[in-house]
Structures are given as structure tokens and as C-alpha cells.
């Protein structure tokens with residue numbers, strides 16, 4: 001049996017000529033055009049990034065390496081007696097596009113086990129930070145602090161050929177992934193559990209280890225696996241993926257890049273929305289002093305919209321239907337916690353909010369994204385400190401963005417440098433005048 005790294009190298013070698021040929025023979029083929037609306041409006045929908053790790057269809061939702069969420073959960077090697085696959089097998093799948101055998105999955109688990117020791121100074125740094133620091137700041141700072149461990153940064157200084165960049169990038173990414181759950185769990189226990197740290201036990205698999213270090217009994221190991229896989233990747237244009245990719249394009253190592261991606265994930269329009277959903281629901285319950293009726297809820301939604309706030313967990317820049325990640329979480333809740341009060345409220349919001357948003361008439365997509373549903377699962381399993389929820393998103397997101405930057409280096413993607421223009425120039429374009437001067441190399 002060959003290792004994941006060897007298999008990945010075979011895949012990289014097979015893929016490189018495709019990219020080379022595209023660049024050599026078709027580099028001037030036009031695939032999109034850019035309007036003033038897109039230029040001012042967040043580059044929405046401009047096709048200018050490449051990834052084979054996942055693709056987001058506006059109506060169908062995400063596919064990982066061509067597989068829907070259901071197929072992914074079904075086809076990958078499962079932890080015996082559990083509903084969800086090994087996260088380590090999913091990592092193999094994201095990197096290579098191939099479903100690993102059980103032996104190949106267990107080999108990744110063994111490899112992660114060998115890499116899983118978190119340097120002690122990381123915990124010292126976390127402890128030195130004020131205890132009321134947001135957990136995403138703690139997580140991002142911990143990843144950044146570990147930058148001194150970067151194998152890529154060391155080998156780059158020694159003079160590494162470009163064709164080999166992917167190799168130390170792979171090493172850094174695997175090291176980060178093997179350590180991230182322990183860092184995330186440490187933050188949780190330090191901040192919310194009276195500093196009662198649970199040391200890592202013997203490495204079993206990412207889901208089981210995380211549940212152990214969080215101090216949450218089964219089936220939270222399986223919930224963690226589901227959560228990490230669902231949050232892993234959403235093609236390349238979302239803020240956390242794009243930020244990670246952008247920073248890595250300057251040949252910043254994986255630690256710098258991932259920390260940047262996490263900083264983007266911490267925004268309320270992106271990953272922080274999962275915290276915001278629960279905060280919003282708790283505010284509503286507090287405000288009403290009772291479980292809302294549909295009419296109470298409708299009124300509350302309108303109050304929020306009329307005061308200029310967004311409905312967290314609803315809307316999406318790409319999706320135009322209910323997010324299948326939301327549906328996967330909903331299916332989980334229907335199976336495991338159908339009568340849970342908070343789940344019933346989330347379902348009521350799903351029934352009422354899309355109609356209100358349609359009537360409001362602004363959001364292009366009135367349907368829920370995964371953040372509308374993830375918090376209720378965390379809450380049910382005892383994690384009621386909702387400002388921690390984005391950390392649970394982040395550990396999963398690391399799988400996607402790190403596999404992407406390994407491939408970025410494997411395919412030799414250059415430093416990213418889009419062109420900006422001035423408002424004067426846009427006004428000239430608007431009246432059909434040529435603005436010239438397109439080739440800025442700086």
C-alpha cells in the first residue's frame with residue numbers, strides 16, 4: 001500500500017500537464033466578462049478562480065470531488081458502529097479525489113497520531129491572553145504562533161525548487177490538521193469549563209479525539225465528524241477559502257495563510273453567522289418571554305429587518321435554494337432530537353423567514369444556509385456558549401482550505417494580483433470611453 005503523500009504525488013504528476021496545456025494552448029480563451037456592478041459589488045459570480053476540490057452549484061449546493069453530501073457520507077470508510085465517516089478518510093478524498101480503503105484511512109490516522117503533539121508554548125500564549133478574548137481570536141493567534149514550526153518556510157530559505165513546494169506545504173498542512181482539534185478543545189475547556197483541561201488521550205481518530213478533549217460523551221464523536229466534513233469546503237470564492245488562498249499565493253506558509261482565513265471566517269456575514277443565529281434566537285426568547293408563535297416570529301423578523309439588521313443564517317452569495325448542508329443537519333436533528341424545543345424553533349424559522357425575506361424583497365436568496373441549523377446541534381450536546389461555534393466551523397474549514405493550498409503549490413499558481421481602477425475610470429467606462437493602461441505588473 002502506498003501512502004497518501006505518494007498517492008497525492010501521482011495525482012499531482014498526472015494533473016500538471018493538463019494545467020500546462022491549458023495555459024500554453026488556450027490562455028486567451030475568454031470565460032467571463034466583468035461589469036461595473038460586479039466590480040463595485042464584491043466580484044460576485046466572476047469566474048476567476050480554479051479548484052477541483054469542490055464545486056458549488058447555485059441550485060444543487062456543494063459537491064466534494066464530484067460527490068454530493070449524501071454520497072460523501074455514504075461512500076467513505078466509516079468508523080465501526082458509527083453513522084459518519086472518518087475525517088481522516090475524507091482528507092484523503094479531498095486531496096486525491098479517490099475514496100480510500102479502510103487500510104489507507106487507518107494509515108492517515110496513524111500519521112496524524114504521530115503529528116498530533118501541540119507545542120507547549122501555544123498553550124502558554126493562549127493562557128497569557130485575556131480570558132474574554134473571542135475564541136476565534138484565540139484560535140487564529142494559536143495557529144499564527146505555530147508559524148515557527150513551518151517546514152515550508154525553512155526549506156524555502158534553503159532554496160527549494162518550485163516543483164517541490166507542495167511537499168513541505170503538505171507536511172505543514174498535515175501537522176496543523178493533526179493539532180488543530182487539540183487547540184480548539186483547549187480553548188473551549190480553558191474559557192468555558194473553569195479551565196479544566198482534558199489532556200489528549202491515545203489518538204483514535206479526529207472525531208473521537210475531539211469529543212474526548214471537549215469532555216462530551218458519545219455520540220458527540222460522530223457529531224464532530226459530521227460537523228467537520230459539512231463545514232470543510234465550499235469552493236474557492238468564499239471569504240475564508242479565498243483569504244487562505246490569497247495569502248498562500250505570496251508563498252506565505254500554511255500557518256500564516258490559515259490564520260488569515262480564520263480571521264475572515266470570524267466575520268458575521270461568514271462563519272460567525274452560526275454564533276449570531278443562536279444569539280438572535282436567545283434574544284428573541286428573552287424578549288418575548290416565551291416560545292414564539294409563528295405570528296410572534298414574523299413580527300420579530302420584521303422588527304429586525306426594519307432596524308437594518310440581517311437575518312443570520314439566511315441568504316447566500318451563490319446558493320439560490322436551501323443549502324444541502326442545512327438539510328443534512330436538519331435530517332440529523334429529525335433523527336436524533338426531533339422533539340427538542342430549540343430544533344422546533346429553528347424549524348419554525350425555516351417555515352416563516354423565507355416568506356418574510358421574499359416580501360422584504362432585498363435578499364437574492366431567502367433560503368437558509370448551514371449556519372441556521374448548526375447551532376442547535378451544538379446546543380443540544382451541551383455547548384451553549386455560542387461565541388465558540390465559529391471555532392467548530394473553523395476546524396472543519398481547515399480541511400478544505402489546506403487541501404486547496406497544497407494543490408495551489410503543486411500546480412504552481414502564481415501570486416494573486418487582480419487589477420484595481422479608479423472611480424473616474426469607471427465613469428468613463430460607463431459612457432463608453434476607453435480608459436487604457438491595463439497592464440500593471442506591480
Ligand code: FAM
Nearest residue numbers: 269270273310311312313314315316317362363364365369
Ligand atoms: N437578511 C437581511 N437582508 C439580507 C439577507 C438576510 N439574511 N441576505 C441578504 N440581505 C440583503 C443584503 O444585506 C443586501 O442588502 P443591501 O442591498 O442593503 O446591501 C441585499 O439583501 C442583497 O444581498 P444579496 O445579493 O442577496 O446577498 P450577498 O451576496 O450580498 O450576501 C450574505 C450574502 C450571506 C452575506 C447575506 O445573505 C447575509 O448577510 N446573510 C446573513 C448572514 C449569514 O447567514 N451569513 C452566512 C453565510 C454562510 F453561508 C457562510 O458563509 N457561513
